[in-house]
Amino acid sequence: MYEYLRGVITEVTPYYIVVDVNGVGYQVYVANPFKYEEDEHVEQKVFVYQAVRDNDISLYGFKNSSEKQLFLKLLDVSGIGPKSALAILANDDNRGLINAINSDDDGYLTKFPGIGKKTAKQIILDLKGKLSDVDSDMLTGQDNLDLNASSPYLKESLEALRALGYTKTEVKRISKKLEKYDGKSTDDYLRQGLRLLMS
Template sequence: MYEYLTGLVTVVQPNYIVVDVNGVGYRLLCANPYRYHVDQTKRVRVYVYQAVRDDDISLYGFADSDEKELFIQLLGVSGIGPKSALAILANPDHQGLIDAIADDDVSYLTKFPGIGKKTAGQIVLDLRDSIQKKPTGPLLSLNSQPTKTDNPALDDALAALKALGYKEREVKKLAKQLMKTDAKTTDDYLRAGLKLISQ
Protein backbone atom coordinates (compact mmCIF):
# COMPACT_ATOMS: atom_id res chain seq x y z
CA MET A 1 0.00 0.00 0.00
CA TYR A 2 1.35 3.43 -0.95
CA GLU A 3 1.22 6.39 1.46
CA TYR A 4 2.57 9.12 -0.83
CA LEU A 5 4.78 9.73 -3.86
CA THR A 6 7.36 12.49 -4.21
CA GLY A 7 8.44 13.43 -7.72
CA LEU A 8 7.95 15.68 -10.73
CA VAL A 9 4.56 16.32 -12.33
CA THR A 10 5.05 15.57 -16.04
CA VAL A 11 1.43 15.38 -17.27
CA VAL A 12 -1.76 17.17 -16.24
CA GLN A 13 -5.01 15.95 -17.83
CA PRO A 14 -8.69 16.63 -16.97
CA ASN A 15 -8.93 13.62 -14.65
CA TYR A 16 -5.36 12.60 -13.81
CA ILE A 17 -1.76 13.63 -13.40
CA VAL A 18 1.46 11.71 -13.99
CA VAL A 19 4.16 11.93 -11.32
CA ASP A 20 7.66 10.86 -12.33
CA VAL A 21 9.41 9.21 -9.39
CA ASN A 22 13.01 8.34 -10.32
CA GLY A 23 12.09 7.57 -13.92
CA VAL A 24 8.83 5.74 -13.23
CA GLY A 25 5.64 7.57 -14.20
CA TYR A 26 2.69 7.01 -11.84
CA ARG A 27 -0.75 7.90 -13.20
CA LEU A 28 -2.85 9.33 -10.36
CA LEU A 29 -6.57 10.00 -10.72
CA CYS A 30 -7.34 13.30 -8.97
CA ALA A 31 -10.39 15.30 -7.94
CA ASN A 32 -8.78 18.45 -9.32
CA PRO A 33 -5.66 17.75 -11.43
CA TYR A 34 -5.31 21.44 -12.29
CA ARG A 35 -4.08 22.29 -8.81
CA TYR A 36 -0.81 20.82 -10.13
CA HIS A 37 1.38 22.20 -12.91
CA VAL A 38 3.87 20.50 -15.20
CA ASP A 39 7.25 21.45 -13.75
CA GLN A 40 10.51 19.63 -14.44
CA THR A 41 12.30 21.38 -11.56
CA LYS A 42 9.97 21.32 -8.56
CA ARG A 43 9.27 18.04 -6.78
CA VAL A 44 5.83 17.62 -5.23
CA ARG A 45 4.43 15.21 -2.66
CA VAL A 46 1.10 13.62 -3.57
CA TYR A 47 -0.72 11.36 -1.10
CA VAL A 48 -1.90 8.15 -2.73
CA TYR A 49 -4.68 5.60 -2.33
CA GLN A 50 -4.49 2.33 -4.27
CA ALA A 51 -7.78 0.69 -5.32
CA VAL A 52 -7.66 -2.92 -6.49
CA ARG A 53 -10.54 -4.58 -8.32
CA ASP A 54 -10.81 -7.78 -10.35
CA ASP A 55 -10.22 -5.95 -13.63
CA ASP A 56 -8.36 -2.81 -12.56
CA ILE A 57 -5.70 -1.35 -10.28
CA SER A 58 -5.89 2.42 -9.92
CA LEU A 59 -3.99 5.04 -7.97
CA TYR A 60 -5.78 8.13 -6.60
CA GLY A 61 -3.84 11.27 -5.72
CA PHE A 62 -4.53 13.85 -2.99
CA ALA A 63 -3.00 17.16 -1.98
CA ASP A 64 -2.73 16.20 1.70
CA SER A 65 -3.43 13.41 4.16
CA ASP A 66 -6.74 14.99 5.30
CA GLU A 67 -8.13 14.88 1.76
CA LYS A 68 -7.00 11.26 1.42
CA GLU A 69 -8.66 10.37 4.75
CA LEU A 70 -11.91 12.02 3.66
CA PHE A 71 -11.80 10.02 0.39
CA ILE A 72 -11.27 6.77 2.31
CA GLN A 73 -14.17 7.57 4.64
CA LEU A 74 -16.43 8.34 1.66
CA LEU A 75 -15.50 4.97 0.14
CA GLY A 76 -16.79 3.33 3.30
CA VAL A 77 -20.29 4.64 2.62
CA SER A 78 -22.67 2.20 0.92
CA GLY A 79 -23.31 3.38 -2.64
CA ILE A 80 -20.16 5.52 -2.92
CA GLY A 81 -17.39 4.32 -5.22
CA PRO A 82 -14.07 5.97 -6.10
CA LYS A 83 -15.60 7.95 -8.99
CA SER A 84 -18.37 9.41 -6.80
CA ALA A 85 -15.93 10.15 -3.97
CA LEU A 86 -13.64 12.03 -6.38
CA ALA A 87 -16.59 13.99 -7.76
CA ILE A 88 -17.50 15.06 -4.22
CA LEU A 89 -13.91 16.07 -3.44
CA ALA A 90 -13.63 18.05 -6.70
CA ASN A 91 -15.49 20.85 -4.93
CA PRO A 92 -12.69 22.79 -3.19
CA ASP A 93 -14.99 23.56 -0.25
CA HIS A 94 -14.18 20.45 1.79
CA GLN A 95 -15.10 22.44 4.88
CA GLY A 96 -18.64 22.84 3.53
CA LEU A 97 -18.83 19.09 2.93
CA ILE A 98 -17.69 18.31 6.46
CA ASP A 99 -20.09 20.92 7.88
CA ALA A 100 -22.97 19.37 5.92
CA ILE A 101 -22.19 15.89 7.25
CA ALA A 102 -21.83 17.12 10.83
CA ASP A 103 -25.08 19.14 10.59
CA ASP A 104 -27.18 16.46 8.80
CA ASP A 105 -27.57 18.76 5.77
CA VAL A 106 -28.76 16.21 3.18
CA SER A 107 -29.80 18.90 0.66
CA TYR A 108 -26.21 20.19 0.43
CA LEU A 109 -24.93 16.70 -0.37
CA THR A 110 -27.47 16.09 -3.15
CA LYS A 111 -25.81 18.90 -5.15
CA PHE A 112 -22.92 16.59 -6.00
CA PRO A 113 -23.16 14.58 -9.26
CA GLY A 114 -24.66 11.12 -8.81
CA ILE A 115 -25.66 11.73 -5.18
CA GLY A 116 -29.39 11.33 -4.60
CA LYS A 117 -31.33 11.83 -1.40
CA LYS A 118 -30.89 8.21 -0.31
CA THR A 119 -27.11 8.21 -0.80
CA ALA A 120 -26.79 11.64 0.84
CA GLY A 121 -28.67 10.32 3.86
CA GLN A 122 -26.35 7.31 3.96
CA ILE A 123 -23.28 9.60 3.90
CA VAL A 124 -24.62 11.50 6.91
CA LEU A 125 -25.56 8.31 8.75
CA ASP A 126 -22.20 6.62 8.17
CA LEU A 127 -19.87 9.59 8.67
CA ARG A 128 -21.40 12.01 11.17
CA ASP A 129 -19.98 10.11 14.16
CA SER A 130 -16.44 10.29 12.76
CA ILE A 131 -16.56 14.04 12.21
CA GLN A 132 -16.02 16.34 15.14
CA LYS A 133 -16.24 20.12 15.49
CA LYS A 134 -13.29 21.87 17.06
CA PRO A 135 -14.53 24.35 19.66
CA THR A 136 -11.64 26.77 19.11
CA GLY A 137 -12.19 27.52 15.46
CA PRO A 138 -14.22 27.04 12.32
CA LEU A 139 -12.24 24.04 11.10
CA LEU A 140 -13.54 20.53 11.47
CA SER A 141 -11.37 17.49 11.72
CA LEU A 142 -11.90 13.87 10.85
CA ASN A 143 -12.00 11.97 14.09
CA SER A 144 -10.62 8.72 12.78
CA GLN A 145 -9.18 7.49 16.08
CA PRO A 146 -11.22 5.36 18.47
CA THR A 147 -12.17 6.70 21.87
CA LYS A 148 -9.11 7.19 24.09
CA THR A 149 -9.06 6.04 27.70
CA ASP A 150 -6.42 5.98 30.45
CA ASN A 151 -5.86 2.29 29.76
CA PRO A 152 -3.32 1.52 26.95
CA ALA A 153 -4.45 -2.12 26.65
CA LEU A 154 -8.07 -1.02 26.20
CA ASP A 155 -7.02 1.70 23.73
CA ASP A 156 -5.21 -0.90 21.60
CA ALA A 157 -8.24 -3.19 21.67
CA LEU A 158 -10.52 -0.33 20.60
CA ALA A 159 -8.14 0.55 17.77
CA ALA A 160 -8.16 -3.10 16.67
CA LEU A 161 -11.98 -3.15 16.66
CA LYS A 162 -12.07 -0.04 14.51
CA ALA A 163 -9.48 -1.55 12.15
CA LEU A 164 -11.80 -4.54 11.79
CA GLY A 165 -14.45 -2.18 10.45
CA TYR A 166 -16.63 -1.40 13.45
CA LYS A 167 -18.09 2.13 13.48
CA GLU A 168 -16.91 4.83 15.85
CA ARG A 169 -20.26 4.94 17.65
CA GLU A 170 -20.13 1.16 18.23
CA VAL A 171 -16.59 1.42 19.57
CA LYS A 172 -17.51 4.29 21.92
CA LYS A 173 -20.41 2.29 23.33
CA LEU A 174 -18.19 -0.79 23.77
CA ALA A 175 -15.49 1.24 25.54
CA LYS A 176 -17.88 2.04 28.38
CA GLN A 177 -18.92 -1.61 28.72
CA LEU A 178 -15.35 -2.92 28.53
CA MET A 179 -14.20 -0.59 31.32
CA LYS A 180 -16.55 -2.48 33.64
CA THR A 181 -15.05 -5.90 32.83
CA ASP A 182 -12.13 -7.55 34.62
CA ALA A 183 -10.06 -7.76 31.41
CA LYS A 184 -6.39 -6.81 31.77
CA THR A 185 -4.62 -7.41 28.45
CA THR A 186 -5.37 -6.12 24.97
CA ASP A 187 -6.31 -9.65 23.94
CA ASP A 188 -8.74 -9.92 26.88
CA TYR A 189 -10.41 -6.63 25.93
CA LEU A 190 -10.58 -7.58 22.25
CA ARG A 191 -12.14 -10.97 22.98
CA ALA A 192 -14.63 -9.39 25.39
CA GLY A 193 -15.47 -6.68 22.86
CA LEU A 194 -16.10 -9.16 20.06
CA LYS A 195 -18.26 -11.25 22.39
CA LEU A 196 -20.35 -8.20 23.34
CA ILE A 197 -20.82 -7.24 19.67
CA SER A 198 -22.02 -10.72 18.76
CA GLN A 199 -24.67 -10.84 21.52
Protein backbone atom coordinates in the same frame (compact mmCIF):
# COMPACT_ATOMS: atom_id res chain seq x y z
CA MET B 1 -0.20 -0.19 -0.08
CA TYR B 2 1.36 3.16 -0.94
CA GLU B 3 1.22 6.16 1.41
CA TYR B 4 2.60 8.76 -1.00
CA LEU B 5 4.71 9.27 -4.11
CA ARG B 6 7.57 11.75 -4.22
CA GLY B 7 8.41 12.71 -7.76
CA VAL B 8 8.06 15.22 -10.58
CA ILE B 9 4.62 15.95 -12.00
CA THR B 10 5.20 15.62 -15.74
CA GLU B 11 1.65 15.84 -17.08
CA VAL B 12 -1.69 17.36 -16.07
CA THR B 13 -4.87 16.24 -17.90
CA PRO B 14 -8.58 16.74 -17.15
CA TYR B 15 -8.67 13.20 -15.69
CA TYR B 16 -5.35 12.57 -13.97
CA ILE B 17 -1.78 13.68 -13.36
CA VAL B 18 1.42 11.75 -14.10
CA VAL B 19 4.04 11.59 -11.34
CA ASP B 20 7.52 10.53 -12.48
CA VAL B 21 9.29 8.67 -9.67
CA ASN B 22 12.83 7.70 -10.69
CA GLY B 23 11.86 7.28 -14.34
CA VAL B 24 8.55 5.49 -13.75
CA GLY B 25 5.43 7.52 -14.61
CA TYR B 26 2.50 6.84 -12.27
CA GLN B 27 -0.98 7.75 -13.51
CA VAL B 28 -2.77 9.26 -10.52
CA TYR B 29 -6.46 10.24 -10.56
CA VAL B 30 -7.08 13.42 -8.56
CA ALA B 31 -10.13 15.52 -7.68
CA ASN B 32 -8.97 18.60 -9.56
CA PRO B 33 -5.91 17.89 -11.72
CA PHE B 34 -5.46 21.58 -12.51
CA LYS B 35 -4.57 22.31 -8.87
CA TYR B 36 -1.30 20.64 -9.78
CA GLU B 37 -0.49 22.87 -12.78
CA GLU B 38 1.63 25.13 -10.62
CA ASP B 39 3.55 22.05 -9.46
CA GLU B 40 4.22 20.72 -12.97
CA HIS B 41 7.90 19.85 -13.59
CA VAL B 42 8.66 20.31 -9.88
CA GLU B 43 9.25 17.51 -7.38
CA GLN B 44 6.17 17.07 -5.19
CA LYS B 45 4.84 14.74 -2.53
CA VAL B 46 1.45 13.36 -3.60
CA PHE B 47 -0.49 11.29 -1.06
CA VAL B 48 -2.07 8.27 -2.74
CA TYR B 49 -4.64 5.53 -2.28
CA GLN B 50 -4.39 2.34 -4.32
CA ALA B 51 -7.69 0.79 -5.40
CA VAL B 52 -7.51 -2.85 -6.52
CA ARG B 53 -10.38 -4.44 -8.41
CA ASP B 54 -10.74 -7.65 -10.45
CA ASN B 55 -9.54 -6.06 -13.69
CA ASP B 56 -8.04 -2.74 -12.58
CA ILE B 57 -5.46 -1.22 -10.25
CA SER B 58 -5.73 2.58 -9.92
CA LEU B 59 -4.00 5.25 -7.88
CA TYR B 60 -5.94 8.21 -6.44
CA GLY B 61 -3.98 11.24 -5.29
CA PHE B 62 -4.35 14.05 -2.76
CA LYS B 63 -2.61 17.31 -1.89
CA ASN B 64 -2.32 16.41 1.80
CA SER B 65 -3.09 13.69 4.33
CA SER B 66 -6.31 15.36 5.50
CA GLU B 67 -7.77 15.25 2.00
CA LYS B 68 -6.82 11.57 1.84
CA GLN B 69 -8.46 10.92 5.24
CA LEU B 70 -11.71 12.50 4.05
CA PHE B 71 -11.56 10.42 0.84
CA LEU B 72 -11.14 7.22 2.87
CA LYS B 73 -14.07 8.14 5.12
CA LEU B 74 -16.25 8.67 2.03
CA LEU B 75 -15.19 5.27 0.66
CA ASP B 76 -16.55 3.66 3.84
CA VAL B 77 -20.04 4.83 2.84
CA SER B 78 -22.16 2.24 1.05
CA GLY B 79 -22.70 3.35 -2.56
CA ILE B 80 -19.66 5.66 -2.73
CA GLY B 81 -16.77 4.54 -4.93
CA PRO B 82 -13.45 6.26 -5.62
CA LYS B 83 -14.77 8.33 -8.55
CA SER B 84 -17.76 9.61 -6.56
CA ALA B 85 -15.50 10.43 -3.61
CA LEU B 86 -13.14 12.38 -5.91
CA ALA B 87 -16.07 14.31 -7.40
CA ILE B 88 -17.12 15.32 -3.88
CA LEU B 89 -13.57 16.39 -2.98
CA ALA B 90 -13.26 18.50 -6.15
CA ASN B 91 -15.39 21.15 -4.47
CA ASP B 92 -13.16 23.58 -2.57
CA ASP B 93 -15.58 23.84 0.33
CA ASN B 94 -14.69 20.63 2.15
CA ARG B 95 -15.36 22.33 5.47
CA GLY B 96 -18.88 23.01 4.13
CA LEU B 97 -19.14 19.32 3.27
CA ILE B 98 -18.26 18.32 6.82
CA ASN B 99 -20.74 20.86 8.21
CA ALA B 100 -23.48 19.55 5.86
CA ILE B 101 -22.89 16.00 7.06
CA ASN B 102 -22.94 17.01 10.72
CA SER B 103 -26.10 19.13 10.31
CA ASP B 104 -28.13 16.55 8.29
CA ASP B 105 -28.13 18.77 5.18
CA ASP B 106 -28.83 16.13 2.52
CA GLY B 107 -29.84 18.89 0.05
CA TYR B 108 -26.23 20.11 -0.04
CA LEU B 109 -24.94 16.60 -0.70
CA THR B 110 -27.33 15.89 -3.59
CA LYS B 111 -25.66 18.71 -5.57
CA PHE B 112 -22.67 16.44 -6.20
CA PRO B 113 -22.75 14.32 -9.39
CA GLY B 114 -24.19 10.86 -8.88
CA ILE B 115 -25.38 11.57 -5.32
CA GLY B 116 -29.13 11.12 -4.91
CA LYS B 117 -31.28 11.50 -1.80
CA LYS B 118 -30.71 7.91 -0.70
CA THR B 119 -26.91 8.12 -0.97
CA ALA B 120 -26.88 11.57 0.68
CA LYS B 121 -28.80 10.17 3.66
CA GLN B 122 -26.40 7.22 3.78
CA ILE B 123 -23.40 9.59 3.87
CA ILE B 124 -24.96 11.43 6.82
CA LEU B 125 -25.88 8.19 8.58
CA ASP B 126 -22.39 6.73 8.19
CA LEU B 127 -20.26 9.83 8.76
CA LYS B 128 -22.14 12.20 11.07
CA GLY B 129 -19.95 12.91 14.09
CA LYS B 130 -17.10 10.78 12.70
CA LEU B 131 -15.09 13.45 10.90
CA SER B 132 -13.54 15.16 13.93
CA ASP B 133 -10.14 13.60 13.17
CA VAL B 134 -10.08 15.19 9.69
CA ASP B 135 -8.22 18.50 9.85
CA SER B 136 -10.68 20.75 8.00
CA ASP B 137 -8.24 23.67 8.14
CA MET B 138 -5.88 21.78 5.85
CA LEU B 139 -8.73 21.07 3.42
CA THR B 140 -9.41 24.73 2.66
CA GLY B 141 -7.44 27.71 1.47
CA GLN B 142 -6.04 26.19 -1.70
CA ASP B 143 -3.39 28.25 -3.44
CA ASN B 144 -4.59 30.55 -6.20
CA LEU B 145 -2.74 30.27 -9.47
CA ASP B 146 -1.54 33.44 -11.16
CA LEU B 147 -1.06 32.68 -14.84
CA ASN B 148 -1.10 35.20 -17.69
CA ALA B 149 -3.74 33.52 -19.90
CA SER B 150 -7.37 33.05 -18.91
CA SER B 151 -9.92 31.96 -21.57
CA PRO B 152 -7.78 29.17 -23.12
CA TYR B 153 -8.33 27.28 -19.86
CA LEU B 154 -12.13 27.31 -20.13
CA LYS B 155 -12.28 24.25 -22.41
CA GLU B 156 -10.01 22.24 -20.09
CA SER B 157 -12.15 23.13 -17.08
CA LEU B 158 -15.34 22.01 -18.86
CA GLU B 159 -13.65 18.71 -19.77
CA ALA B 160 -12.62 18.26 -16.15
CA LEU B 161 -16.22 18.81 -14.97
CA ARG B 162 -17.35 16.10 -17.38
CA ALA B 163 -14.58 13.84 -16.07
CA LEU B 164 -15.91 14.38 -12.53
CA GLY B 165 -19.30 13.02 -13.60
CA TYR B 166 -21.38 16.12 -14.32
CA THR B 167 -23.68 15.67 -17.31
CA LYS B 168 -23.36 17.55 -20.61
CA THR B 169 -26.56 19.43 -19.75
CA GLU B 170 -25.23 20.53 -16.35
CA VAL B 171 -21.92 21.67 -17.84
CA LYS B 172 -23.62 23.46 -20.73
CA ARG B 173 -25.91 25.27 -18.27
CA ILE B 174 -22.96 26.98 -16.57
CA SER B 175 -20.64 27.37 -19.57
CA LYS B 176 -22.10 30.78 -20.58
CA LYS B 177 -21.50 32.14 -17.07
CA LEU B 178 -17.97 30.75 -17.11
CA GLU B 179 -17.27 32.50 -20.42
CA LYS B 180 -17.90 35.83 -18.64
CA TYR B 181 -15.68 34.82 -15.71
CA ASP B 182 -12.16 36.28 -15.71
CA GLY B 183 -10.15 33.34 -14.39
CA LYS B 184 -6.36 33.17 -14.42
CA SER B 185 -6.04 29.39 -14.92
CA THR B 186 -7.94 26.18 -15.59
CA ASP B 187 -8.07 25.69 -11.84
CA ASP B 188 -9.80 29.08 -11.42
CA TYR B 189 -12.41 28.18 -14.04
CA LEU B 190 -12.92 24.74 -12.56
CA ARG B 191 -13.43 26.10 -9.05
CA GLN B 192 -15.89 28.70 -10.34
CA GLY B 193 -17.70 26.01 -12.34
CA LEU B 194 -18.04 23.86 -9.23
CA ARG B 195 -19.38 26.84 -7.28
CA LEU B 196 -22.00 27.47 -9.97
CA LEU B 197 -23.01 23.82 -10.07
CA MET B 198 -23.33 23.71 -6.29
CA SER B 199 -25.41 26.90 -6.05
